Amino acid sequence: MAVSAFANFTGHWRAGNVRWGNALVFAAFGVVGALGGSTLGKAFDGERLLFLFALVMIAVGLLMLRSGTRNRSGAAAAGEAVAPPAFTPKLAAVALAVGVMSGFFGIGGGFLIVPGLVFATGMPMINAIGTSLFAVGAFGVATAANYAVSGMIDWPVAAEYIAGGLVGGWVGMRLACRLAGQKGTLDRIFASLIFAVAAYMLYRTGNAWT
Numbered sequence: 354m355a356v357s358a359f360a361n362f363t364g365h366w367r368a369g370n371v372r373w374g375n376a377l378v379f380a381a382f383g384v385v386g387a388l389g390g391s392t393l394g395k396a397f398d399g400e401r402l403l404f405l406f407a408l409v410m411i412a413v414g415l416l417m418l419r420s421g422t423r424n425r426s427g428a429a430a431a432g433e434a435v436a437p438p439a440f441t442p443k444l445a446a447v448a449l450a451v452g453v454m455s456g457f458f459g460i461g462g463g464f465l466i467v468p469g470l471v472f473a474t475g476m477p478m479i480n481a482i483g484t485s486l487f488a489v490g491a492f493g494v495a496t497a498a499n500y501a502v503s504g505m506i507d508w509p510v511a512a513e514y515i516a517g518g519l520v521g522g523w524v525g526m527r528l529a530c531r532l533a534g535q536k537g538t539l540d541r542i543f544a545s546l547i548f549a550v551a552a553y554m555l556y557r558t559g560n561a562w563t
Contacts, residue, residue, distance in 0.1 A: 354460070355493030357518030362486035364526045370483030370533075374439025375474055379448040379466065379484070387492045388532025391499040394457040406458040407554035408533035409465075414547035417468045417540055437474035447473040448488070455492045456499070463489045464547060475479050478540055479533035 365371055410503060437444075451469045466485040470476060476484070499504055532538045 355490045356515045357522050358486045358490035360519050360541050361522035365483030365486060368530055370474060370479050371482055372484045376484045376487040378440045378444055380488040382445045382448035383488050384451030384491050384495045386449040387456035387495045388499060390453035390456025391496045400460055404558040407551040408546050410551035413468050414544040418546040437476055442475040456496045477527060481515050482529055
């Protein structure tokens, strides 16, 4: 996830989709949380982690739909979006919490970082996607290093994901930029993907607690 994120981050940076101040703050506080969360996650059963993560994803999807509706109505009233400040206590707190969950569940965190940025700053979805990639890369490096020292990484599988992530990330970046002008489209697509993945994970891990 880290390799893919940093590679695709370049495309969003060139397209002007990155809020650097927010990216640096989110990454700094999030890495601290990711290290703590990944240390805690090692002690839990993998099936149960996936089951819990699916529940978290459903909650995040619902929040994204709600935030998208509120942000669209607010933007229409204001006429144009105002760039958020680089640092706020709310942004730092959200970054720390997302970092903990990212490390705990052993994920890059994009599903959590994007809605976290939207919630904490109110930035448009396309900016949240571009900005999130810097934090995803930072979280991924911290979490992977913590799991690697415990011998919990399957390197051949990691290599396959890196190759697929580079191609898929480039395609996704092009699509996101094309859809950015359609209000609410990215929000709905993002939430729909979250619900679909969460449903699949619940199906596969439904007996984790029995």
